[in-house]
Amino acid sequence: EPRRPVVAVDGPSASGKSTVAKALAKALGIAYCNSGLVYRAITWSLVDKGVDLDREQSFKSAVRSMKLECRIEENELHVRIDGKEVGQEVRSPAVNAAVSRVSASPWLRKRLLPLFRKLADDRALVMEGRDIGTAVFPGTRFKFYIDADPKVREQRRQKQGESDSIEERDWEDRSRKAAPLRCAADAVFIDSSRMTVEEVVLRMLEELRKRGFPLPKESSVS
Numbered sequence: 001e002p003r004r005p006v007v008a009v010d011g012p013s014a015s016g017k018s019t020v021a022k023a024l025a026k027a028l029g030i031a032y033c034n035s036g037l038v039y040r041a042i043t044w045s046l047v048d049k050g051v052d053l054d055r056e057q058s059f060k061s062a063v064r065s066m067k068l069e070c071r072i073e074e075n076e077l078h079v080r081i082d083g084k085e086v087g088q089e090v091r092s093p094a095v096n097a098a099v100s101r102v103s104a105s106p107w108l109r110k111r112l113l114p115l116f117r118k119l120a121d122d123r124a125l126v127m128e129g130r131d132i133g134t135a136v137f138p139g140t141r142f143k144f145y146i147d148a149d150p151k152v153r154e155q156r157r158q159k160q161g162e163s164d165s166i167e168e169r170d171w172e173d174r175s176r177k178a179a180p181l182r183c184a185a186d187a188v189f190i191d192s193s194r195m196t197v198e199e200v201v202l203r204m205l206e207e208l209r210k211r212g213f214p215l216p217k218e219s220s221v222s
C-alpha cells in the first residue's frame with residue numbers, strides 16, 4: 001500500500017480518463033499525475049535523437065544516458081528530459097506512432113516503477129495511465145477503470161482534432177507482456193460511453209466515499 005492515498009485511474013485511449021482524473025484531483029484538492037506523459041517524453045527524446053528502436057542496445061543506452069526528472073508543482077506533474085521541460089511536442093503523430101512500442105519494454109517499465117511510486121511518498125494523488133492499479137500501485141484500495149465504446153472513443157479523439165488511429169495503440173497496450181492494459185480485479189469499472197465528464201466524476205467521488213477515502217468537506221465537481 002502506498003504511504004499516501006493514491007487513486008489509480010486506468011483505461012484505453014480517449015476513454016476520458018485524463019479529463020476525469022484531472023477533475024477528480026481538483027475536486028479532492030490533491031495532485032494529478034499523468035504517467036503517460038513520462039512514456040511520451042522518453043519516446044519524444046528517442047525519436048528526436050533518431051534512435052533505432054529495433055536495436056535494443058541503442059535503445060537502452062539512449063535511455064540510460066537521458067536525464068529524466070519528474071516533479072509535482074502546483075498539483076501537476078512536470079517532466080524534464082536533459083534539462084528541458086516537455087510540452088505539446090510529446091503529443092505529435094511521431095510520438096503517437098512510437099510510444100506503445102517504447103512502453104512495451106519490460107526493462108524500461110521496471111526502471112520507471114520506483115520513480116512513479118516515489119511521487120506518492122509525500123502527497124496524496126490521482127495517477128492515471130494503463131497499469132496504475134495493476135502494477136504501479138496494486139496495493140491501493142482506490143482504483144478505477146474507465147472505458148467507452150471504440151466508436152465513441154474514436155469520435156472523442158476526432159473532436160479533439162486528432163486524426164491518428166487509436167485502435168492500433170490500444171491493441172499494442174493490451175497485448176504486450178509487461179504490465180498490459182487491463183482492469184484490475186478490485187477496480188471500479190465505469191463505461192463512460194453515455195456519461196458526461198461530471199457524471200463520471202460524481203460516480204468516482206461516490207465510490208471513494210464508500211471505500212473510505214479521506215474526502216475534503218466540500219468535494220464539488222467543476
Ligand code: CDP
Pocket residue numbers: 011012013014015016017018019020156157160192195196197200
Ligand atoms: O485521457 P484519455 O485519452 O482517456 O481521454 P481524454 O483526453 O481525457 O478525453 C477525450 C475527450 O473525450 C475529451 O475531449 C473529453 O472532454 C471527452 N469526454 C467526453 O466527452 N465524455 C466523457 N464522459 C469523458 C470525456
Ligand code: CDP
Pocket residue numbers: 012013014018035036037039040099100101103104128129130131132169173
Ligand atoms: O492520452 P492517451 O490516452 O492517448 O495516452 P497517454 O496516457 O498519454 O499514454 C501514451 C502511451 O503511453 C500509451 O498508449 C501507453 O503505450 C503508454 N503508457 C503506459 O504504457 N503505461 C502507463 N501507465 C501510461 C502510458
